[in-house]
Amino acid sequence: MTKPVIVTVDDDPVVSRAVARDVRRRYGDRYRVVRAGSGPAALDALREIKLRGERVAVLLADYRMPEMNGIQFLESAMDLFPLARRVLLTAYADTEAAIDAINLVDLDHYLLKPWNPPEEQLYPVIDALLDAWLATPDGDIAETRVIGHRWSAPSFAARDFLARNLVPYRYLQADDPEGERLLAAAGVDASELPVIITTDGETLVTPTETELAAHVGLSTTPTGDFYDLVVVGAGPAGLGAAVYGASEGLRTVLVEQRATGGQAGQSSRIENYLGFPDGVSGAQLTERARRQALKFGAELLTTREVVGLEPAGSSRLLRFGDGTCLATHAVVLATGVSYRMLEAPGLAELTGSGVFYGSASTEAPSCSGEEVYIVGGANSAGQAAVHFARYASRVHILIRGGDLRRSMSQYLIEQIERIGNIEVHTYVEVAGAEGAGRLERLTLRDPRSGETRTIDTSWLFIFIGAQPRTDWLEKVVHRDERGFVLTGPDLVTAGERPAGWALPRDPYYLESSVPGVFAAGDVRSESLKRVASAVGEGAMAVALVHRYLAAQ
Known part of the structure; x- marks a missing residue:
């Protein structure tokens, strides 16, 4: 097997040679180091690497580059090699941009220039990222496939279980062509969802979590007594x-x-x-x-x-x-x-079908362009709001009190205030939920006056009590x-x-x-x-x- 690749990108030839030299000196025996002088050139190199079937372990990109800066490059590179670890090289004056990139491109680390001595400033960071990359299964080689329905609570539970246990999987809708093909090959009716096809080709129909864990490599039995x-x-x-x-x-x-x-x-x-x-x-x-x-x-x-x-x-x-x-x-x-269950008519029946407890990260991409409602005023609710704001058209935070400062950290409040599509609604509680097989409407109530109003939404995430x-x-x-x-x-x-x-x-x-x-x-x-x-x-x-x- 060819060596995995480490890619360095910097438009300054002196800096570019220096970072490539330091990386090659430490990792050249195990990794192939590819150096590029611009974002577009690096993307061309990545496409060629992809065509050859090689793997990319780490991407190091300078922030200030003409035509395409480091953040823009890393965002584009994610589409080609989503498992590669991402590092931004930046000057001290640009650290705020680097911090913003953490949410934009899920940045793993940023390094200040100069990084001398590399034994203290560079190598420990790359060592940790390479360890994490090596421990992440390659989804291109083998993947668990989950066939389900968007509004099926059991399908959501299976995906959430795999995601929280860090098991790579690919999700397919039962009515998609590939989903239909796999169900037909397995001889399973679309009414029996979810269906999980493991990496060794075994088909599991509506498995329990214990059955699923045993078939995806999670340990369920102690070695001793x-x-x-x-x-x-x-x-x-x-x-x-x-x-x-x-x-x-x-x-x-x-x-x-x-x-x-x-x-x-x-x-x-x-x-x-x-x-x-x-x-x-x-x-x-x-x-x-x-x-x-x-x-x-x-x-x-x-x-x-x-x-x-x-x-x-x-x-x-x-x-x-x-x-x-x-x-x-x-x-x-x-x-x-x-999380404490929210007692309101209709919520229990729709849990997993538009109503979720905690941050269901598996659902975030499905919220693209839609309005999301989050109940709760503690840090967990604020962190979820920031995350969902990357996908949803608008995120609404609902709290019973008049101020987030009673229960949320100040840094998180300030972050929420800077995000334009997050809106905080005070003195609001959920009085009920309705929908035919999935969440379609919420009834909101003012706890002071008792006045209610109905809003249309398909997404409610609840973070209340403990x-x-x-x-x-x-x-x-x-x-x-x-x-x-x-x-x-x-x-x-x-x-x-x-x-x-x-x-x-x-x-x-x-x-x-x-x-x-x-x-x-x-x-x-x-x-x-x-x-x-x-x-x-x-x-x-x-x-x-x-x-x-x-x-x-």
Whole structure:
């Protein structure tokens, strides 16, 4: 197989030779470096590379070029090589344009010129991008195909599951010529949707998530029956716990019911997370954390629902929905929270058919040229609005209160104010939804006066409230009145330890009312609902697990 290609583009011959020289010196033994002096010339080279069937790993383009600047080039190059990692070379004065490019072309990084010494300023960036590119399956070689209907809730659920688990797939409408051809070849009626055709040609008709996971390469079965640490929930807190647990020598398994990343994994852009000044999408952050956990030896189980927890001597026993169980020395509960269901007539029946909870990124391109309504005033709703504004003709944010500042970060409010097709509507709530098989109309109500109005739309995305996923822990660990897990000092009242606590010490800071069972992230009572704090608590929980195990 020919070497993958790294393309550098700069109209300044001196800079062009310098960047190509530095890149070739480090990567020339594994990659072919192609140098171009302009955007159009680079596109011509990319078309030739495409015709030869070669792959492009990284694109480095200078921002200030005549005829076609770096952002315009990277946007055009995405059509030819969508998996290639994109880097913008820029001067300090142009950093604002580079930051804007993050949303426009999903920029992976920008580098300030000069990048000397390359060992510190250039190579670490390209190393990380090449690692990410190598870990991304090539959709041109093999792809999972999903055949469904635009307004089919099961079809949406299958696509969303694959997207959130970072499984590349191609979606086909059942009434498209290719979709009809594949259904006929599989001998499946169009009423039985979705139909998934795996990379090895196997046909799955309306599969469960567990069946789908098993056929697309996701692990669903543990390799052992006893572990040092079981982490329940693969959001930021769970991923943090898995990384630190596995890297510090604990035999660790991470159990997730649906998809890694949790709510954060659905975010189109997180801009206030430490170490990512240009922002990072939830999917990118999740993928990096997942690969990091696997690198250190953690196991990751998908589509496994934990339904029970019980002490068994010095061990802790976790029971799955299929009746099997897993034993462990210690547990980290990191199940996070889910969006609260919006109680209004018609919404439940239309969920997945125009009504969605969370940022359904799979649906964003389908919103092109249409009006989208988003319910919620926290960061997740704001991030979704910015993302959908790239596709929709207009994005409407609906909030019950009079101001976003009560629940949304200031940087995000300012960003929304700069985007012309986002409109914020205060004192508005959804009173009902109607449609024949899909969302067609919403009834909106002013909570102060009770006045209502009806609007036509096919898209409603809901980001309200947060309810913990802890029903399965009832009568096992102590929870607060809202269902969040109580830990550490919150369990000690007037010097009295929780009922049933047999150890001669108080619970550790993140420890629940069951010794050896810890809680981290959003599921913990009074936690700060932010990605950075969740990751920190995941790491802290592992430190406390070590302390707990050392005392056993």
